[in-house]
Amino acid sequence: MVKNDPCYKFAEKAERDLEDIISYTLQQWGATQAHAYIDGLEAQDQLLADNPDLGVKRESLSKGLLSFPYESHILYYVKQPHGITIVRVLHQNMDPMKHI
Incomplete structure (x- = not known):
């Protein structure tokens, strides 16, 4: 039997x-910083896929929604059977009530 590692995917938004x-x-x-930021974000995404309960429950925004910070952004995601789906990546100063 092949084990499916937890994965992450992104919703359209x-x-x-x-x-x-x-x-x-x-x-x-510049490009160097952009690549570094995205590489770090991808590592954070995989960490959350592997450990989806690390996030804070955000039920007041949407049923099953969790959030977790990454530098100046907040990842909003939901658990899936084999990982997570990231529904938004919002700057920490953005009001999630307006964007979720």
């Missing part, structure tokens, strides 16, 4: 969030 983060970081700090 989270993919757009990532595109915006990459674009902004490239413009402000």
Whole structure:
């Protein structure tokens, strides 16, 4: 039997969030910083896929939603049978009530 490692995937809005983060970081700090930030974010995503209960429950925003910080952003995600789905990646200053 083959073991399925936990994985993460991005909802459509989270993919757009990532595109915006990459674009902004490239413009402000350049390619090296953009790559470093995304590499760190991907490592954080895998950490959460492996340990989905690390996040804080955010039931007031949406049923089953959890959040976890990464540098200046907050990852909002839901557990799945074999990992997590990241629904949004919002800057820490953004109001999640308006964007979730």
